[in-house]
Amino acid sequence: MKLLKIIRYDYLIILAFTQFIFRYGFLDLQQIPMSLNEWQYLLLVIACVLIAAGGAVMEYISGPDKHNHLITEDKGYNIYMAVTFAGVALGGYIAYINTRTEFIAAFVVAAAMLYIAATNFRNTMLMPNVLISITAALSIVLVGVFNFYPFMLTGGSEYLSTIFKIILDYSYFGFVLTFMLTLVYNLKNTDTDYNSGKVTLPIILGRERAAKILFFITILPAAMILYYCNTYLHNLIFALGYVLLFVLGPIIYFAIKLWTAKTPKDFAVLGIVLKLTMLFTAISVVVITLNIRNNA
Secondary structure, eight states: OHHHHHTTHHHHHHHHHHHHHHIIIIITTTTOOOSSOHHHHHHHHHHHHHHHHHHHHHHHHHSGGGGGOSSOHHHHHHHHHHHHHHHHHHHHHHHHHTTOGGGHHHHHHHHHHHHHHHTTTTTSTTHHHHHHHHHHHHHHHHHHHHHTHHHHHTTOOHHHHHHHHHHHHHHHHHHHHHHHHHHHHHHHTHHHHHHTTOOOHHHHHOHHHHHHHHHHHTHHHHHHHHHHHHHHSTTOHHHHHHHIIIIIHHHHHHHHHHHHOOSHHHHHHHHHHHHHHHHHHHHHHHHHHHHHHHHO
């Protein structure tokens, strides 16, 4: 249980769930030819989860939480090296069987970004937030890159390009939600971060001002949802209702509660709201796909 807490198992579950949803609830339903069979795709998901877990362990042993003594620093480094190496190795294997060995760079870069976010840039305001958010977005992009991007390079159809663009759009949204989640963690852990010498937005500007900035950042995902609903979903009533209720709704609730949030407990609840929003966002790709098929 100690290790599960350190690796932030709830976020890892969301990560794996999202990747499985995009494979089996989106690409499979589109009947798209894919490079990876089911067990190869499973290895891809495991690789991403291991790298993310390694980043969480490094963040733990480099930050104030290490004083909680859930695990020793030496044991933490050993766990980090083991899971990160395993993740990159699996990624390299998937790249090799996909005949695109250069794709291993994606796993190396992701592991490197999580490492420097937890160490080199730990005391650089917002840089860890940005780097962690990029790796979260990358995990979504990899679904398309490894499954059908090779077909696009060899003269794939315009349809595949459209599908890949949809995956990119979801990755942009995932970046924003993850960035917001990291800021919520900063707001929740302001006191311990300050005592450890960490530099975060709440420490520089104060918790109240940082919360107000996050409030205005919340306008961005809300605007993205409204734009996509107006542009692509206005004729898909069921999908439109789902997105407005289960994706936009929690974001509006998040913004309202954020305006009055003051305690670590308040921000912990807001973190749960964002994680649920991530889950509902992943499920939305299935809802939209099924609604399109039923209307066809």
